Amino acid sequence: MPARLSNGLFFSEFLADNSGRNAFDTDGDGRANKADEFVEIQGFKNSAISLDGIELWSAKRGRLYEFGNSDTVPAGGTATVVGQYDGTPPPGFYDAGLPDNNRNQGFLEDGEANRFDTLYLVDTNTGEFIALAYGDPPQTQALPPGFPGTTNVGSESFNSDVPNGVPIQRDANGDLVEGGTPDPGDTGPVCYARGTLILTDRGARRIEDLEIGDHVITWDNGAKPVRWIGWQKVPQADLDQSARFRPVRIRAGALGCGLPVVDLIVSPQHRMLVRSRIALRMFGAAEVFVPAVRLLELPGIVRDDPPGAVQYYHILLDGHEVLTANGAPSESLHLGPVALASLADEAQREIAALFAGRSLAGQTAAMARPAPNRLSVMRLIARHRRNGQPLLQVPVDDDLARSARQSA
Template identity: 30%
Template sequence: MRPQLFCVQGITATESTVADWAYQSYILYSEAGNSINYTSGDGVDEPGTLTDNTGDTEFDIGEELFVGETSVGTYYGSYTDGDSNVYLIVATGENVGIIYSTLDATTTESELPNNISTDDVNDTDPIPVCFLPGTLIATPDGDVRIETLQIGDVINSHQGPPIPIRWIGRQTVQMTLGPAERMLPVRVRAGALDRCVPHTDLDLTPDHGLMLDGLLCNAGALVNGTTIHPIPKAELGERYVVYHIEVEDHQLIIANGVPAETFLDNATRRTFDNYCEYVERFGETEGMQMLAAPRVLSRQRLPARLRDRLDQRALALAAPADAAA
């Protein structure tokens, strides 16, 4: 089974002021070309905790990590096997390092492949375009919760005929591996974009595009801290699941009453839990053509007219609460 990867690499602290990650065993590796190799039988059962001692709550690629007060190397990235077991990879020198595991040494060696491709190590921060559970997708028969949709179901497109679902990606994000604050899912409150738009709160990843005034705006670019804001980590729990809908082309569908983009493969499809299902159905397919609409990636790029309108919506939604107070 091909490994699946997490789409985030930050490590969230527990009760301390540093990021930490408990492990049960480790094994040394060497890197040759694009292959990370280890020797069978060399795993060591020695529990411990990796920390960064920096006072933040995340491990960042390239930062120094410690066990106790001893430096053990720099954070290389994370790897997740086909059974969703997570391993942290720490570089200790040129082309050498340590693989840390939450499993005992014997189980670790049975779960890991003989060699790990560096292409399968999450050393960046790929975040797929996704919806969170409960998102209501418009279909010819009415709104349907995204987690209940199936491949082949027909959904409404924005200003076009209904279209069949080609694939539904599913990814589990564990909060012990992030995400970084800037990549937390975003909540667009009901009525935040226009009167009754969305018609109910819409939760989605920050890079998910919503069509507003002919612009494909990343949800993260719309954040104003009040009616559009990151979802608190405490609400997300230890883990949460995100979903993406893929159709034949990059399209706009309707989510909670808002025109929203479908999945556009930009090398992140392989990060989904059910990526193997995709490969079995379609093989390794090429990416698709992006929608022609201009894209707004940050709030600084948001046109003043649109920013002002969203601010006015925030004031309008706050007015009843202010009156009640």
């Protein structure tokens, strides 16, 4: 199990010595170099965790980053500190401000060929800290000058003799392993692709044909009015440059119970409902939300390679709800701070005007279903795959599924 602070934060991935032909372009600026090195942290809790007072340190390089008092790790999300992020970092990413004259030195100490370092995550509010030593081999090191931590609550070490540009990640058991492709952050729009069939009180309708005031069928609260419909087009160039926006295609029947009834295309961070006995045993809840990007290891779920731009649509209701899309259960837009920040400025202004004089509490309240953190989701998917169990083990409401099939 990962070493973690009392608030649940732990190291989930890091990339050191980002150089050579395998170098990764974290910020998507077209240049892959040592300024793209990063450290990602995650939380064990299924609720947001404040980063107020949290600092990232290195034994050799001192303090690497200090989070702000309004920064958070969202439920099921991550926070990624990048050496130098050109442009405005997306939600969940933070620019450590590595000076240009230090780009060749890099953000993190190399961890191969007898080189080593130790990363620390410190809660300055309590003095707690965790340590992650890496290197070839890892070494025991003295705490750096000015270090604010007073109580070590967990330590890990990893022999990082890995090729340049290869990250250290967590596997489904929570162990540190040599990764394949770096996978920092959980960001991007949460939405359906054009053409998705949404179940309404008038049958399944294409999402692009829905209007404000139309009623969609929710799993928990019957027919609910659409408060806002938004859309954004992701150009082909952006899709080619970053997988963060490339859609996920869930082929017909891939979730189980014959669902979806036709291929469903969603953004990577769009959450699908998993309903299974495995989820019940793991989380005490049979139904949980899982981002589509975390399902890619399962048969019939793949990264889509569209021939051109992708048009994504958002559906906002009075609260977070489970909808039926191409016959499969999925989510409406949950307007938390990260999701709101991922929307275009115009969309944010539209929503602000829509809710003028009214509280957004229903939008920022608890989600319609639990959203486990990424490590827990990895374990969930690994167990489903190992046991050959579908993600939807219990048939969904027959009337909802039948209506979707008739309209598909």
